Amino acid sequence: MTTSAWPHLFDAGAAGTPVLLLLHGTGGTEHDLLPLADRLAPGAGYLAPRGPVQEHGMNRWFRRFGEGVFDVDDVVRRAGELAGFVDWAREHYGIADRPLVTVGFSNGANIALATALLHPGVVANVVAFSGMYPLEGRTIEADLSGTSIALFNGRSDAMAPIDSVVRVGSILESRGAEVERNVREGGHGIHPTEMDRAAAWIVSHTAA
Ligand code: MLT
Secondary structure (H helix, E strand, C coil), X not given: CCHHHCCEEEECCCCCCCEEEEECCCCCCCCCCHHHHHHHCCCCEEEEECCCEEECCEEECCCEEECCEECHHHHHHHHHHHHXXXXXXXXXXXXXXXXXXXXXXXHHHHHHHXXXXXXXXXXXXXXXXXXXXXXXXXXXXXXXXXXXXEEEEECCCCCCCHHHHHXXXXXXXXXXXXXXXXXXXXXXXXXXXXXXXXXXXXXXXXXX
């Protein structure tokens, strides 16, 4: 798929606001996270692509062999394609000078984290809900000193096990990223109590 043919939604939002790159979870669409956008960054713009991989009719961001067992070669490839799309869209929509914050849920959080780990010049600020380490077995060599990540996870999430959450935080930090960890009780999902903290994090990472 060429970048310009990638199904997506875009809204420029108000001048001077950040643009949120919204990445839905497995089985979702580009519409899923729109209700969150206004809650997380009122008036902000958004860029919401659709996951390009199909799994039994469900949209995803990369292939997997089973629950939590990722096709890491495909993760790497798809992260590169997403980075290419984001570069294209920032130029195409004239938003290259606006702060970009990537907000991902579940499979969308995992591709957000993979893209941040592999393409830090494209995805530098990430709010990851129910994400985990997406690049098992790979060594990360990028300089992530300009990268900031907020992780939001449930302590008993069987789909994003806490040891993998700890690992992604440690790897990000070992490469120089700033990491904020938010762990609540419960499992997979976006919890209402996480909204205020995520919104405050976005303000503090995009204020001029
Ligand atoms: C993934 O495949 O990215 C995670 O297991 C979460 C999900 O099921 O989407």
